[in-house]
Amino acid sequence: MTALTEYDRLEASGLWRADPGAQRVDVIVSIGDATLTLSDMAERALAHWSLAAVHRLNPGQRPAEYAPSEDPEETEHLEIADEDMIAAIERVRKAIARRRPRSGRLRFALTATVALVLLLLAVTWLPGALTRQTAALLPPETRAAVGQQLFTRIQTIAGAPCETPRGRAALNRLGTRVLGPDAPRLHVLQDGVDGAEHLPGRIILLDAALIESHDEPDAAAGYLLAEALRATRTDPMQALLDRAGLWATMRMLTTGTLSDAVLDAHARHLLTTPQEELRPTALLPLFEAARIRSTPYAFAVDASGERTLPLIEADPVPVAVAEPLLPDDDWVSLQSICGT
Template identity: 25%
Template sequence: MTAIKKYARLEATGLWRDSENFDFIEVLISFGKTSIILSDYKDKPLTHWSLTAIKLVSRDQNEATFSTDSDDGECLLIKDADMIESLLLFINKDEQKSNTTKIKFYICFFILIVSSIALIVYFPSKIKVLTASVISNEIEQQLIEPFVDKHVSSSGGSCSSLEIETIKQRILTLIEKDKQTLSVIIIRDQKMNALHLPNGVILISSAFLNNATNEFKLVALLEQELPSAINRQPLNILINQQTTIELIRFLLGFDTQLHIKEINDFLTPATKPTLKKQNLLDDFSWVTLQNACLN
């Protein structure tokens, strides 16, 4: 507005034509609030041009030609140096404003791209860590109970009795004296030898026990899986099977379960051969455990 006030009383003459089909006529040029007004010599307005629509077509030392955004050939030829200077002032300001707007747009676009990449790369890993941190041992147990019940039911059921549970407890106590991180379920017709699920649940097939000559293979498996259970590695496997959206819904309370999608991810690796140790079980206890599913 300050620039407009500076040139508010500036007037000049020029040659204007309405289109390519008309000849140039001499006009008076003056400033309005947001436009220039072209009038005849009787002060009758012929047209007005918005200051934001004026473009410089050509210029030499003596004159300059301006036009508007329209494509009908309308143009204005001016020889007055002050008027040329004033119009160029507005044109240059608009160009600077346009360039500033473009720069701001590119900066915002760049920030958006960088943020999107950061979210794609950084956010999923962090939300997995966050999910693991909010899952207590009790919640971890609740997460796998539906799967264990369904898996046991579809695999011939579990093999258990008071005597079997006592023998399993003796083995687990020998492996970890202070607390019990692992638990063992013997399943009648499970096709895989052993699965290690979250919350330290080890699912053993009856075939795994029947193919062993003594308890050492079972003990080696449990000793091998104990560090994994302490580090909650099976829980991390379960979390990694979920999508980012599923984890967000779980954290917000919309979903209460994290579903096992690929059971093979929980297969235990083959146990390493171990040196023969002193028997942990008497022959009767081992045979009882080995034949748990025969009853």
């Protein structure tokens, strides 16, 4: 009771009534550590009230009236006129009230915490989850349309694709030989593409240098295998939406379209950002399954062979048993696809 150390006398007289129908009784009121004790004149305890629950019935008025709790059906009633006792009880009540948890503050703290958690989720988790969900829901037709639109925007930067009838036929045969009958649509670009790049809608772009600067199609075939592997690891549609942002993703989800500005930005990103390097341990099984030599691809990636040495040393198809990927006339037609 440190709040009451200034008082020498912590007892006073009062009038107590046990219930509304009872007669009021003179009592001695004393304050303990946790209770308010009411005793008769013979010092026999009549009631013990918890100080934490004592309720003032008439704030600011005299004599002061108290009840043992705030319960409206409470029957006991105490009246005190002694100013020192009233001051002591009020000080204890205020001290106890300050220690009580504030439900309003607690609710505010809980609400603020929940709001902060939701905000963090919205900033960190929601965009990624939305792009993944949107990419997963898009039908092949929409992916193909977006891929074609992106390819059109790329052509404004890198120029039109190389195209001749015989060259196109040879390119299709190379795609089928390397990636199977369900191979993606292949395009050869004279400028802009560094090696190869894949777009939504199962489109792969090839650098013309892979065809014009090599004596055999094996290097280009290796790039096709590598790009097909990247496409399985990173959905090109999701990569586009991740870069486009939340609003563009919502537009894609609701309308199935993207703005030219978004497509232009992604086109520039694809043509200027180096490709992810793939581990030889991931590539070699693909070369082995397709019966394609990995050495030409390794030297096309790194002319010194230092970075791609495992692809050279562990080439699954020895030169002695390798078969041509294309007939000579097809390879000649493909090398001339850009009119050179």
